[in-house]
Amino acid sequence: MRISLCLIVKNEGKFLSRCLESAAKFADEIIIVDTGSTDKTKQIAGEFTDKVFDFEWINDFSAARNFAFSKATMDYQMWLDADDVVPEKSVKDINELKNKLNDDVEIVTMKYVLSFDQNNNPAFYSTRERLFKKSKNYQWIEPVHECIPLVGNIHYTDIEIWHKKEGSEVISTRNIDIYRALEESGKEFSARQLYYYARELKDHNETDKAITFF
Numbered sequence: 001m002r003i004s005l006c007l008i009v010k011n012e013g014k015f016l017s018r019c020l021e022s023a024a025k026f027a028d029e030i031i032i033v034d035t036g037s038t039d040k041t042k043q044i045a046g047e048f049t050d051k052v053f054d055f056e057w058i059n060d061f062s063a064a065r066n067f068a069f070s071k072a073t074m075d076y077q078m079w080l081d082a083d084d085v086v087p088e089k090s091v092k093d094i095n096e097l098k099n100k101l102n103d104d105v106e107i108v109t110m111k112y113v114l115s116f117d118q119n120n121n122p123a124f125y126s127t128r129e130r131l132f133k134k135s136k137n138y139q140w141i142e143p144v145h146e147c148i149p150l151v152g153n154i155h156y157t158d159i160e161i162w163h164k165k166e167g168s169e170v171i172s173t174r175n176i177d178i179y180r181a182l183e184e185s186g187k188e189f190s191a192r193q194l195y196y197y198a199r200e201l202k203d204h205n206e207t208d209k210a211i212t213f214f
Contacts, residue, residue, distance in 0.1 A: 001075050001076060001097075001098045001099075001101050001103075002028040002029070002074040002075045002076070002098070003026065003027050003028050003029070003074055003075070003076050003077075003078050003094075003098065003131070004027070004028065004029040004030075004031055004071075004072030004073060004074040004076070004077050004078065004134070005023050005027035005029065005030045005031065005078050005079075005080060006031045006033070006065070006068035006069055006071070006072055006077055006078065006079050006080075007019070007030075007031070007032050007033065007068065007079070007080055007081070007082060008033045008034075008035060008055070008061070008064040008065055008068055009032060009033070009034055009035070009037065009041050009045070009082050010034065010035045010036055010037050010041070010057070011037050011038060011039045011041055012037070012039075012041050012082035012083070013037075013039040013040040013041050013044055015082045015083040015164075015165075016041055016044045016045060016082045017044050017047075018085060018164075019080060019081075019082050019083065019084055019085060019086075020044075020045070020047075020048040020049075022085050022086040022087070022088075022091060023080060023086055024048055025086075025091045025095075026086070026091055026094045026095050026098070027078070028074050029049075029051065029072065029073060029074050030048055030049035030051065031049070031051050031053070031068050031071045031072055032045040032048075032049060032051065032052045032053070032068075033053050033054075033055045033064055033067055033068040033071070034052065034053070034054055034055070035054075035055050035056075035057040035064055036056075036057050041082075051071060053067070053068075053071060055067050055068075059143060059177075059178045059181065060143040060178075061140070061142075061143060061144060061145075061146040062139075062140035062141055062142055062143060062146040063143075065079065065140040065146060066139055066140050069132075069134075069138070069139075069140075072134055073134075074134065075133065075134060075135075076108075076131045076132060076133055076134060077131070077132045077134055077138075078130055078131045078132075079130065080161065081163070083163065083164060083165045084161050084162065084163055084164070085161075085162045085164045086161060086162070087160060087162055089160070090110075090159050090160050090161065093157070093159045094159060097157065097159070101155065102155075104153055105133070105153055105154075105155040106132070106133045106136050106152030106153045106154070107129055107131065107132055107133070107138075107148075107150060107152050107153070107154045107155070108129075108130055108131035108132075108154075108155045108156075108157060109127050109128060109129055109130060109154065109155070109156050109157060110127075110128060110130040110131075110157055110158075110159040110160065110161050111125040111126075111127060111128075111157075111158060111159065111160045111161070112125055112126045112127070112128040112130075112160075112161050112163060113125045113160050113161065113162045113163060114126060114163050116162075122160065122162070125160070127156070128161075129147070129148050129150055130159075130161065132148065133152075136152060138152075142190070142192065142193055143178055143182065144175050144178050144179060144193070144196065145175075145192075145193070145196040147192075171203055171204065173204070175196075175200050176197075176200040176201070176203075176204055179193075179196075179197045179200060183197075194213050195213075195214070197213050198210045198211075198212075198213035198214040201213060
């Protein structure tokens, strides 16, 4: 089993090398889709792969991820974000998985570690779909908080991917701006998107409207 690693990026010069240095230890192909960087993101990407593509940002994460997946040529497609890290144990586990995964497996899940304790040990994680059989042509859905529906033969693992955004963060308006534009256009939200829109509203102190959407 061979893996095409697919990332969508924009102005990720601070984190991208760290991510790709860990992922290059198991990825058979690296696909980078840039959505408009003005820093050194594309230059850094070019140090790891010659498959760096431009994609005009259209306020739709699924569209960008599907474009990245369309460039993959290996047996399975895998996604990461630029501020993710694959720890050494996970690199070892993924390489072992490549040698023993049954051919009938269509989706592989991994643990997505989202926070760490004071000793830098994983403190909280979710389970995310992470590897997809290319021949099944899986497609991302939803413009924000995108996902791929879990349909098919799923293999669950305890392999960890670490989300390691560092430093203080100002809450971005990017996601809520997309939701507002969709709402103004008359877009009918799925239940999942209503939930995430409500969370964005809460985070931006629009409590009454958040309550309504929740």
